[in-house]
Amino acid sequence: MEIYTPTACVVTILYIFATSSAQEICHHDRGNHCKVGFSGRMESCHHLHRCGNVSYKISGSSCCNDNITLGLSQLVADCCGSVAYNPLNEICCNGRILTRSSTNVKCCGKDMYLTTTHVCCGGNNILQRKENHACCGKEMFDVTTHCCCANPELEVKPKNEACCPKATDEGKFQQVSPHTRTIPKNSDLDECGTETYNPREQICCSGKPHKKESSLTKCCGVDAYTLSDDNVLCCNGILHINVPEHSECVGGVIYSPENTTCQMLTRPRLGEHCCGRQTFNPHTHICCNGHSHSKKNGNFCCGSEVYDHHNKFLRCCSGHLYNLTHLHEITECCGNLLLQYNNNQTCCSSSTNSIIYQTKPNHRCCGHYYYNTSLWSCCAEHLKPTPKPNSSPAEYRLKPLMDLIPEMCNETVFFGKVESVALKNDQRHVVLKVVGQVDVKSEKVIKDPWLHVSLDHCSSPATENNMTYLWEQNHNGKYKLLSHPVDLTSDIHMFYFVCYQKKG
Template sequence: MELRAAWRVIFFYLFPYASGDDNPGSSQDNFSVCQNNMNDISIGCCAGITELNKSNTHICCGGSLHPRYVDGSIHKCCRDKIYNGRKSICCNGVYYPDKSPDHYGCCSTSAYIFTEEMCCSSKLHKFHHTSSCCGNETYDVREKYCFQNMLIISLWESKCGDKIYNTSEHMCCNKTLIPHKYSHRCCGSLSYDPSNNDCAGNQVVQKGHQWCPNHGAYDVTTHNCCEGHLLKKNGPFWRCCGNKTIDYDMESCCAGMNFNKRINKCCGSRIIKMEDTCCSNQKLDKTTQVCCVKTFLRREEIVQKSAPYHDKCCPTRGGGVSYDSVNFVCSYEYRVVNKSMLDPRCGRQKYDPMKDLCCNYKLFKHALKDGMSCCHPSASIYNPKTDVCCFGKRQKGKSCKMPRYRLRCPRRCKLKKMNLKRYCRGYLSKTGRFKIIRNMRRQLGSIKRSNSCRCLYARRIQKPSCYRLWLQQPSVASIVSDPQHLEPSSFDWITLLQQ
């Protein structure tokens, strides 16, 4: 019995999933073996004693159980010796009690100081700030570099096959050394000038030519190379389809076969009629099958109908379920649900369509019952009996009122600001200034608004040059010469302007 139990321990150690279940989370993985006894995996084994709890609170070292954390320090095991991981180091089983990990590191079984030495593949070298490792050797990065992490060569050198060459004198093309020429590039084992030639099939050809096996270089404007056959073009839209050329203006290609693209289409590697449905690169039999469309985690798939009147598919983990789209719907959880059982939602909230209003995903409780309506496109409501919805805003009345815009003139004359209200306050009475300005604008309708306003502001700030410009307008001169066109209250103002 003891021998059988020992073999069982070795077998499960080498083949942890050999119980027939490939799932790493199977029931066999929830147990460990300690002295031929099966224990829960949360219980460890230390010298045959099932007392170690694998909760990172203890450590087994030398057959004894020790606390992992002592006075804020982490204790570790070096072979059979327990040590403080903040004060000492262990290099592959060699214990260094007086070397702190803050200043020392391990290089194989040796300890070294970070600031004095460097470790390259278990070999110690003297540290220098311009040195770096290449394998188990060091090099000066100012003069050399590590080629493919195994060879140290000069900065102006490289390796071509088994040869080291100077990159300013030669170039390596397919492991062949070629004398270096300015602006030349590799094409197979040859070099070429891209300004005069092209590279096709590792062969140097003329500009605008390609390479066709068994035929050589050819002109792409007059011929096509279709699977090694050189064929002449019959038009600008003729291209390869298998080993022949076709006119892609009239036909298309499907797995090397040409077809009329006006009445047929390609489905995978088959040609089907235009009215047929292609699903998962196969022709769909609409009498017995439905197509489950592609989702984020699933690919397109054909599903057999559960009933002859089913016309849609709801994707599931097992493939999909067919359903009748007239009475059922596929929910967000990919479940077929009866439409009569669905709860109407406004955003994420349930609501009663007979009482509530849902306006642009915003819910208004009992709004429909109170006679309110949505004011689109905003998320607001209004009462149609007293208000009107105008471009998403509620207004009083029965029709939309266009916004009234004040006549605004430039408030500058020679880069100095002046307010119309400040101008009027200096020359007009409080009761008549707005009426006079209104009459003046009515008479000055033919004058450009910017010029008239500039000159009015200029007069207020004593700028004669701007005022003369305003008076030179023909319509202004006629008004000033005949003040009777204005109301009596404005006569004093015109007289004042003439002064």
């Protein structure tokens, strides 16, 4: 293994190795850690949530009206009465969970209807959409010849009737959707910036409340939008309206077919090393997230625990230690969860979440969402309400850096910082600054610290400017993105230390 060091950062890493104090790198272990058995039972964790009288973890279950739904994370679920459902592929209509036939469906009573072809009148009557027609109670009328009078029941009358509103008053008589409800003044209210809001009816976006049109309503900075909205694009926290179809957000720039223009409590004595609130001897102990352990039990950290990485019955997933019962079972980390392929499970992950779903036909991952390909399409981890039958799915998913060890220590990999990106002909062109390389073959060492990488835009995971990732150079000379964004001050140090120790 050869260490390529084009920057002072990596030189510092090697200096840490030489001083034999690299074990202190475990101080940088981040996150909330639990020790979890292979069965998924939580042995010790401070971040369980309560659902009625039962404890549960939101990464694998949901709570609705004090009832737990297993197998669907609360991070992507919504409630339909006491049952959780996936709003991407399903819709809840008066307590009934229905499979979406389109992204443009809404509820009308207990049934759903397609908003592009039908309307819902009176809260439960679905009628064919007609030009210049509107609802009046449960029926429709031609607004050019008639009006809707309330005397006292809603009734269609000719426009010359006295009950018809004057032209100047028409704005006052706009019909309110039967699904619109007033926010009740009760304990359900929460704070959103300087205002109060009802989380059941509204969504809080960076301190500003918005009406929640449906379960697909999401935040984009201080604004809100619905995933099924056409010609709307959220780009780096800014909501853009009326953008051309097939537009993409790449590196904070909107690209479209028509326009490609860039728019500590005690003080330690001299020589002592700190580990949480205590001191430790780095020659005999290792510090894991503020907890000191004897090196006899292992010299790798997994959250606050220590383990022997040679023990094949132990698996560390993002700071959570699992005890495997059978070596022949094929497992893989999905964030801090353990994915079991024999349980017909699929892992969908993004840089923010990793979620396990039950595998379904015609479903694919888009970041940490699991979507029906007949309803949505995915491009660079962004969902769009325009299904594309011939679209190429992402061939792989990114993983946390430490989940790629030790196999990546024997591959031609390097750390590259994304300096800028551009989109052209469905290709994402990325300018990378190489900040460190691990290479087993000296002839493949990257001499130029600046690389120009081309990726298939839609089938490749999203990249962010100024973020550093682990990359691989394939045998054919092409480059592949491997990891989630990494921390230059901790993750890279640990990666080099582990690979360095493995070589030794």
